[in-house]
Amino acid sequence: METLHKLNDAIGPDLRVPTDMIPRCPKCGAEMEPWVRSWVFLEGKKYHEEHNKLNTFLKKNMHKKVLFLELGVGRMTPMFIQEPFWNLTYTWPGAFYITINPRDAIVPDELKNKGMAIREDIAKVLTDTRKILSGEMK
Template identity: 65%
Template sequence: MEYECPTGKPYYDLMELLRGKNYHIMTTNQDFQFTRVVPEEKLSAIQGDSRFFQCSRRCHDELFYNHDMIYAMNDAIDENLCIPTELIPRCPKCGAELEPWVRGYTFLEGQKYRDEYRKINEFLQANKDRKILFLELGVGRMTPMFIQEPFWNLTYALPQAFYITVNPKDALLPQELSSKGLAIKGDIAIVLRDAVKTASGERMDDRYQDEN
């Protein structure tokens, strides 16, 4: 069950690297692990969040926090791996089944969806003239249009932008960004772990210099 899955160490390592920095995270992950380590105002989950249900008919714009519904269904599973019909989540307006608010054929692009994009767009507008790093972690080639290609375009367009991609398989750097980017082909967990060690060493060196 997603509610009980522990948050992976790479998430904590990433947040350690971002500590004290101005940042915003845009993610296509729907497993809400980022919500455990990142304030909601600094996170844009642009492909949905499985903590929420939506009407499968999209008859209205409301989302439903599903924690209690999920646990009630889980507790009621019988020996045949079935649950009582009355526990199937249904829309209070039209009676259709509720379904996870994640990207699919009936994905609800309502107010919360627009809010997720509003947050990242406000961050970009406020920081477009500053030094800005677009750090892409684990984005593959199945859906490059959501993060990878926008990052490429923004890095190319913004004068002080730099782009880093970390991916064990699809670490791609367009030729147009050869002087403004870096592709690291490797395990994200190892790269972040090593980056934290390096950054911690630098902070210790800084303290030593301050004391002397």
């Protein structure tokens, strides 16, 4: 937190931080990357490889029963998980959507018969589910 305060105090009239103050990775020496979309975040080779694997899996299973389970996804970047899950659930006949989030559990009206919003802490939901499945809770 101290580093952030120093960086904030050093922001100049051009809204830039002096280059020598940018934190660096202790392993490789690379500059700290802000958590924003960039060539590193959601644009690199690894992202594209994993994205292709996911699309192959989805195409292979689109005619099966599929549960899209969204755990703790908020509203900051709905276009990466939430909206694709909604669209796939809407278009695939055998798909169902469940979201678990104490604040941001949303099911669009179009999915009211194919979705469920659980407005609860994920840890509690999973603990209760384990208890139900093991017969501890009836």
